[in-house]
Amino acid sequence: MANEYVLETRGIRKVFPGVVALDGISLRFRPGSVHALMGENGAGKSTLMKILSGMYKPTEGIVLYKGVETEFNAPIESIRLGIAMIHQELSPVPHRSVMENVWLGREPLIKGTPFVDHRKMHDDTKRLLDDLELSIDPRIEMAKLTVAKMQMVEIAKAVSYNADVVIMDEPTSSLTKGEVEHLFRIIRRLREQGKAIIYISHKMDEIFAISDEVSVLRDGNYVGTYPAAELNTDKLIALMVGRELNEMFPKVECPITDVKLEVKNLSSPGAFQDVSFAVRKGEILGFAGLVGAGRTEVMETLFGIRHKSAGSVLIDDKPVDIRAPEDAIRHKMALLTEDRRLSGIFPMLDIKDNMIMAVIDRYRNRLGKFLNHAQIRNECGEYRHKIKIKTPSLEQKIMNLSGGNQQKVLVARWLMSEPEILILDEPTRGIDVGAKAEIHTLITNLAAKGKAIILVSSELPEILGMSDRIAVMREGRLTGIVERKDATQEVVMKYATMKP
């Protein structure tokens, strides 16, 4: 009889300078089961998974794999033993093909030679992708894929290891509904094959849809393990947060006045065509749509990152010519980009510097040349407190923060800059429920100050809860704009899937 548990941790403790990330964590994972790991940002989920995948060594405690005490000294060791992991913060090797990314580190060789068998690599990748119903060319360069497609390739790669334990650290943070369903089909199949899946996500509905068991961590401590059937959202949140939560979408009605930004017939070849909309001061305009609908591309074009081929943009009724982000910033626009890994954080700089990056001028002291560090510390401290950025100090390098906490720093950067037009592309990606509510409050407060806000999000409840109006896109076209009072999940989905 095989072990009841394929993987077990006993008393795992992990200390980073100034932080106890994990303190005495004992967990057990069953084969043929999906085990969700829940906890607020910085609770220690990723750290624990990195210990299981050989990236970190625990300060104390042991890991048992198939009943045997095992030390993982490098990722390759845990891969060899049968533990595959999709990393939260991992970006792929950008200028290499999909197939080279999938087989990285274990390229097949032509028998009896030291040469890589490209044909086999291609065919195996094709079979793998076909099998997972992914229509991606194995030869295409990774950097040419959308973030969502890249994520699906990472998932395919994890599957291809045929590992007994598959760890997924927020695999859905850049996926939309259809792809999440797709992922769930893959996960169910893995479960039927007897694999143990460890699943991390901040999205409650996903947890209840897919998991068999749920373990909760809070501040590096173990709270408990529960059958998913015995939990509901409120109970789970209470376990994670250890306190009562504010209302989720604290939308306050605030006066909506003049049109601030108007976009007429904007097009960018290959991305979207003929997009027109307007945002007023004090208004939050939501952007909904399935993946590949072109929402991010529209925002990039507005901000001058992407070329426009046609159309005009008006700010305060005056036509403006935005060719580069500098122009956009001059017109008091700000953009929180969708992908913090590629365009957002300055990994080696500390939290403070990352936060004030967009508003450095504000902190020049009386002499005009030097920065007023006391003021910087104060205001950063205020945001740190408000959205609960978990860190030993503001001088911590941002790359040492948990994923969700990095995102919080970025959100703080753009909220602090108080632009006239704020574009937020997936602002709460990877952020836990508690902090999400705080960020929603901050966004609403900005709207109340008369700023025009565009909110792109793949989470429908967020869009529905926060927006005054919702623009829906499908395959590069704007299919409709829905008023708040008419907006329901069904209406938005109808526009998101209808033929333009």
Next chain:
Amino acid sequence: MNGKENIKQFFGKYGIYLVLVVMVIIMSFLSPVFLSQDNLLNVVRQVSVIGVISLGVTLVIISKGIDLSSGSTLALCAVMAASFGQAGDWAAKMYPSLPELPVIVPILVALGVGTLVGMVNGLLVAKTGIPAFIATLGTYVSVRGLALLYSDGRPVSTLTASYQFIGQGYVFGVPVPVILFFMLALITWVVLNHTKFGKNIYAIGGNIVAAEVSGVNVGRNLVKIYMYAGMLAGVAGLMLSARLNTGQPGMGVAYELDAIAATTIGGTSHSGGIGTIQGAVVGALILGVLNNGLNLLGVSAYWQQIIKGAIIVTAVVIDMRKNAKKK
């Protein structure tokens, strides 16, 4: 995709080859001698030493590193190989009691010493985590010192005939250095494109964390990359000493910069993960045609330097433009 887009892509991909072709055409108009077979072979022979170094440097730069020590390594390998390859009847031999040795001895000495220097570079980069720039800056200085120490600051001259053949000989009318350059280019191309090692180099340069979590042994691969580059610098030392019939501790000064230039002109990106051997070869040839052409035209050496610098920067600017603004 429209025509304009296609043309742009074509230039992005083959621009560097076109630059070479255009340069050759211009030169052949300006100087009637240029296109003669002798002169063309001469051009390639002149760049073959730099070219061989640039092959290894390409691997290093693709892995997001840099190697500043190649010129010094060349010198050390040259004096050491030469000291084991001196003609038997030469009076001022470094090791007077040494009989005339078969050419394989100096060859192995050059390859071995070069590989060893590369290993030191690789270990410094992989194990201490200091930037490659600093690690190889250190060996750049020390290894030159070693070359001076070993030879006592004097040239090691008068080599055996078979040794000289490596730098001066011809096979079927083609200079041996040219043959070596193209053979090594072909081998390096195969290594880079058709072996696991090659794939790992791209992965390490493209995203070192991704490589690591995918089970690539980053440290070991880094050591191998620098060893390979060091070995090729050793080959270059052999070629140069054979050609000049002497190994000198002051040889190859600033060759590492020319090699880096050739690699860079050839489209290898210093941000890692991008680059080709073809590019390095073409980059070396461009430098060669430039040197040769300017010489034929009687341009002063000072101006040659100025023009060379400008060309290097221009090539990289053009190359960057193709990578930026993809959207």
